[in-house]
Amino acid sequence: MEDIKKLILKLHDEDAVKFGEFKLKSGLLSPIYFDLRVIVSYPELLREVPRLLHERTEEAEVKFDCVCGVPYTALPLATIICADHNHPMLIRRKEAKDYGMMVEGVIKAGDVCLIVEDVVTSGSSVLETARLLEKEGLKVKDAVVLLDY
Amino acid sequence: MEDIKKLILKLHDEDAVKFGEFKLKSGLLSPIYFDLRVIVSYPELLREVPRLLHERTEEAEVKFDCVCGVPYTALPLATIICADHNHPMLIRRKEAKDYGMMVEGVIKAGDVCLIVEDVVTSGSSVLETARLLEKEGLKVKDAVVLLDY
Numbered sequence: 001m002e003d004i005k006k007l008i009l010k011l012h013d014e015d016a017v018k019f020g021e022f023k024l025k026s027g028l029l030s031p032i033y034f035d036l037r038v039i040v041s042y043p044e045l046l047r048e049v050p051r052l053l054h055e056r057t058e059e060a061e062v063k064f065d066c067v068c069g070v071p072y073t074a075l076p077l078a079t080i081i082c083a084d085h086n087h088p089m090l091i092r093r094k095e096a097k098d099y100g101m102m103v104e105g106v107i108k109a110g111d112v113c114l115i116v117e118d119v120v121t122s123g124s125s126v127l128e129t130a131r132l133l134e135k136e137g138l139k140v141k142d143a144v145v146l147l148d149y
Numbered sequence: 150m151e152d153i154k155k156l157i158l159k160l161h162d163e164d165a166v167k168f169g170e171f172k173l174k175s176g177l178l179s180p181i182y183f184d185l186r187v188i189v190s191y192p193e194l195l196r197e198v199p200r201l202l203h204e205r206t207e208e209a210e211v212k213f214d215c216v217c218g219v220p221y222t223a224l225p226l227a228t229i230i231c232a233d234h235n236h237p238m239l240i241r242r243k244e245a246k247d248y249g250m251m252v253e254g255v256i257k258a259g260d261v262c263l264i265v266e267d268v269v270t271s272g273s274s275v276l277e278t279a280r281l282l283e284k285e286g287l288k289v290k291d292a293v294v295l296l297d298y
Contacts, residue, residue: 014255040231040238041215041255047232066190072220072240072253076228082189083196083229089189091221095244104221106163106190 003052010045014038024149026122034147036118037073050080053116053144062142064114068092068103070129077146078116087114090138092129102132109137119147152201159194163187173298175271183296185267186222199229202265202293211291213263217241217252219278226295227265239287241278251281258286268296 011017015038022033039045057064068090069078075091082089090105090113113133117126130140160166164187171182188194206213217239218227224240231238239254239262262282266275279289 037240037253038255040228040240040253042237043231043235046228046238072224072242075221075224076231076238076240079189079195079225079228080232082192082225086192088191089195089225091186091189091225093221093243104186104189106187 003048003055007045007048007052010042010048011036011038014042014045024121026124026149028121028149030149034119036146039073039118040076046076047080049118049146050077050084053077053146054081054085057114057142057144060142062114062144063112064142065108065111066090066105066138067114067116068129068133069116070118070125073118074116077118081116090133092132103136107136107138111138113138113140115140115143117143117145119149120145121149152197152204156194156197156201159191159197160185160187163191163194173270175273175298177270177298179298183268185295188222188267189225195225196229198267198295199226199233202226202295203230203234206263206291206293209291211263211293212261213291214257214260215239215254215287216263216265217278217282218265219267219274222267223265226267230265239282241281252285256285256287260287262287262289264289264292266292266294268298269294270298 016035018033022030024030066088067078067082069075071094093102126143133140165184167182171179173179215237216227216231218224220243242251275292282289
């Protein structure tokens with residue numbers, strides 16, 4: 001909890017927290033907005049956020065075989081988790097190439113894939129990613145998210 | 150050089166090297182094809198490739214303020230370089246959102262941005278990325294690339 005507090009203050013220092021009236025992706029109005037895209041610009045945040053996300057999966061005893069980040073902001077977060085904790089990574093593309101691949105990396109059907117996302121409002125991006133992964137034969141049981149509006 | 154040899158053998162082990170006749174993005178025919186998208190699936194490669202890329206920038210005494218990876222395969226490579234060596238990262242999006250942002254992260258006009266790419270044939274992706282970054286006020290002097298066909 002202390003770490004989370006420090007992270008929020010650090011995000012505020014780096015102008016990632018804005019107050020006002022913001023229309024979220026889901027259509028909801030929020031008096032606060034987090035611009036988490038700045039995370040990648042501060043190496044300290046780029047290391048700390050994935051550390052906290054991974055810690056959360058350990059606390060919750062989440063079991064998984066591979067990790068998929070939702071593009072774009074969560075891709076670097078998933079990358080650091082995978083490099084630091086020795087997990088295979090899958091990349092969900094935002095758009096398909098000609099040959100229609102939406103998930104890159106070695107897919108092992110039946111593997112349990114953890115979804116990593118920076119922020120959710122309605123959860124539609126996570127759900128969409130889960131569906132794509134399941135279409136490829138993967139199992140999705142959990143998603144770890146930094147911020148839930 | 151020894152490290153590069155080991156890397157190529159490791160890529161071959163993981164089925165990233167294919168022999169036959171392949172039409173590259175540039176239209177050229179090649180008797181060999183590297184599917185570098187598998188890198189993310191092997192944490193060892195995910196750590197080793199960025200290490201070698203960064204080493205190359207040091208050998209060549211390349212100076213830069215921030216790092217931008219070309220989506221998608223090079224995004225994780227740029228991420229690891231930035232996390233390990235304390236550089237701010239920029240993400241080049243493959244497609245614009247409604248509000249037209251093609252580069253995410255904190256942009257400091259005048260900063261020198263290193264481009265990271267996994268593979269080049271004609272170099273068009275690197276050039277396109279350089280143009281996008283320059284449009285945002287960044288300077289691009291170098292790109293570090295794992296494989297040049």
